[in-house]
Every structure is written in C-alpha cells, then in structure tokens.
Amino acid sequence: MAEAVDLRSDTVTLPTPGMRRAMARAKVGDSRRGEDPSVRALEEHSAALFGKEAGRFFPSGTMANLCAVAAWTRPGDGIVASSASHIAGRESPAVSHLASVVILGIDAPEGIFSAEDVAEAIAAAPRRVESNVRLVTAENTHNAGGGTVFPLAALKRIRTVCGKASIPLHLDGSRIFNASIASGVSPASYGKVSNSLMFCLSKGLGAPVGSVLVGSRDFLKDVRSIALRIGGGMRQAGIVAAGGLYALRHHIERLAEDHDNARTLAAGLKEIPGVEVINAPVETNIVLFRWKMPSMGLPAFREQLGAGKVLLEDRGFPLFRAVTHLGIGKKDVSRAVRALREVIVGRGS
Numbered sequence: 001m002a003e004a005v006d007l008r009s010d011t012v013t014l015p016t017p018g019m020r021r022a023m024a025r026a027k028v029g030d031s032r033r034g035e036d037p038s039v040r041a042l043e044e045h046s047a048a049l050f051g052k053e054a055g056r057f058f059p060s061g062t063m064a065n066l067c068a069v070a071a072w073t074r075p076g077d078g079i080v081a082s083s084a085s086h087i088a089g090r091e092s093p094a095v096s097h098l099a100s101v102v103i104l105g106i107d108a109p110e111g112i113f114s115a116e117d118v119a120e121a122i123a124a125a126p127r128r129v130e131s132n133v134r135l136v137t138a139e140n141t142h143n144a145g146g147g148t149v150f151p152l153a154a155l156k157r158i159r160t161v162c163g164k165a166s167i168p169l170h171l172d173g174s175r176i177f178n179a180s181i182a183s184g185v186s187p188a189s190y191g192k193v194s195n196s197l198m199f200c201l202s203k204g205l206g207a208p209v210g211s212v213l214v215g216s217r218d219f220l221k222d223v224r225s226i227a228l229r230i231g232g233g234m235r236q237a238g239i240v241a242a243g244g245l246y247a248l249r250h251h252i253e254r255l256a257e258d259h260d261n262a263r264t265l266a267a268g269l270k271e272i273p274g275v276e277v278i279n280a281p282v283e284t285n286i287v288l289f290r291w292k293m294p295s296m297g298l299p300a301f302r303e304q305l306g307a308g309k310v311l312l313e314d315r316g317f318p319l320f321r322a323v324t325h326l327g328i329g330k331k332d333v334s335r336a337v338r339a340l341r342e343v344i345v346g347r348g349s
Helices: 017-024 037-048 061-072 093-097 115-129 152-164 177-182 187-193 218-230 238-250 255-270 300-306 330-343
Strands: 054-058 077-080 104-106 133-139 167-172 194-200 212-215 275-277 285-292 319-323
Touching: 017 238, 037 054, 037 187, 037 238, 054 061, 054 177, 061 077, 061 093, 061 133, 061 167, 061 194, 061 212, 061 218, 104 115, 104 255, 115 133, 115 152, 152 167, 152 187, 167 212, 167 255, 177 187, 177 194, 177 255, 187 330, 212 218, 218 285, 255 275, 255 285, 255 319, 255 330, 300 330
Parallel strands: 077 104, 077 133, 133 167, 167 194
Antiparallel strands: 054 212, 194 212, 275 285, 285 319
C-alpha cells in the first residue's frame, strides 16, 4: 500500500539513513555544562556559516526567537514585525507574556515590508502603544506569504534605518536556507545584515528536532541566561545535534529540488478547474491555493482526499497550504495533483 503524500508541512520530514548513522555515532556530554562536543560542533559550524561569533542550539525555533527578543529588549519595550509573521502570530503569547514586549505589526500580507514602514513604526510607537521600539524582526522566508523571500536589498535598507536608531535587526530564518537557495544570497550575507538570526533544523533540512540562534558572544551570553531560566538547558543533546550538523552538511543544496517540485505542483493545480494558486509565481517550497467554489464541506473534502492518501494543511477552508520537502518526489507531486483533480472535478476528468 502506498504511503501518504504528506504535504502538510516540511516539519513531517523523517531522518535519512545517513543522518541516523551520524546520530548513532555522536559523541555526547552534558550540554548544559557546555561539555557536549556534538552540540559545540553544531553551534560553531552554524556561527561560521552566517559569519557570527557564536551560536546556541535550542529545542525549538519558538524558544530561540523568544530568547532573542528577551535578550534585546526589556519589559514594556516595543518590537516591530510583520502582522502576518510567526512572531506576531503563533509566537505572540510567549513573546508578549514571557518577554513582556508590545508587538507593533506592519501590514505586510506577504511579509515583505520596507525601510519606510519601519521608520514609521518606530516614530509612531510612543503615540500608539506608549512604548519605544527596541527591536525589529523580519521573517525569511515568510510562511504565511507562501514562502516569499525577503530581498537582501530591502533588508539592507531596513538595517540602515535600525542602525540610525540604535535598534537591532533579528531575522526569524526558520527557512533561511530556502531563501538562500532561491535567491543565490549566501547565509553569510544574511548574517551580515542582521544582528541575530535564528534558523530551523527540523523543517526543510530534515533533522528531527532543533533550531540554532546565532549572534555575537555578548548577545549569546544573555541568551544563555534567559534560556536556562525558561527550561532551555539540555543534557546529552549531541544525539539530535549531530542530526542537525549532518543536515547542514548534506541537505542545503538539495532544497532546490523541493522548490522545483513546488513549482511543478503549482503548475498542476492551475490546470484543475476551480483552483487558484495564490502565491504565483512560487518562490520556494510552499504553495497556497484556493478552491474557489467548493461543492462540499471541509470534513467531506478531507475524507475523500484522504482516501487518495494526500494530506494538506487547511488554512481556513477553502484555502490550503502544500509544502514540499525531502520526503516528496516528482511521483508524489503527480499523485497529489491527480487526487485533488478527482476530488474537485470528479473521476475520469
């Protein structure tokens, strides 16, 4: 029986055989005490990739972003973010409650805002929220926008505005390597334009768990203190860190395959009557599409599509997200398009 074509997210990836071997061979120690050689190797490699002084391995990107925000700010400060960003959305309860900051959202549905937007937000903060902006954040690629790449030139202009106001720029780079492959911009260039940067190991890179936050040594000292206070200390974490290091050494360049598969998927969806691809042209590995005039409700749609063993993420029916990853090949894309056509248009169409 064929396995399901799981397009819900690139977080559903499974460790490759090579990654499992690397994890099995990993040398470990007490990471909380700084004694795990595999964790140190991952952190040093990550920092070098982005041209930063240091890095810290985290269980999740949410925790890494939270610690970055808390390290750059003080309670009551304001931070700027796209209103549609992960930090302003799913991460906002933690950021608002635990870091006690006010999020000033910029209306940028695809996640791409301008230096002028940032300057306006900084100037308006005292009037809007009785607070001063102490941090600007940008998400690259932007999940809710459909994997859009934040142009390096735009980030440079934003960094200039931030620099004039002595405000750091933090990049939420959960999928930063997708941005790098799609744009041809090196990780070091993204590191240079930002004061701190977080990236995920467990999305397109295919590691089982973890994210890394990179920045200056002084910044990471503050981050470490905050991380330990909220339960971010780990012990023999080298087993999972080794998987992350393997991913950085072997899985970055192959992200181009995911982008190609996403474009193929989008092209197939466009051929289905009644389906609209929202984020055309597709830039990376995320496809957003809408069934314009659904003839059934979400439960029935899920049941029928599930019979064809295709899984999608509902983004507010009839809007869906499909994400390609290392577990999805060209045959899987064809299966998904065929199954969607059968459900939406009917068999034999």
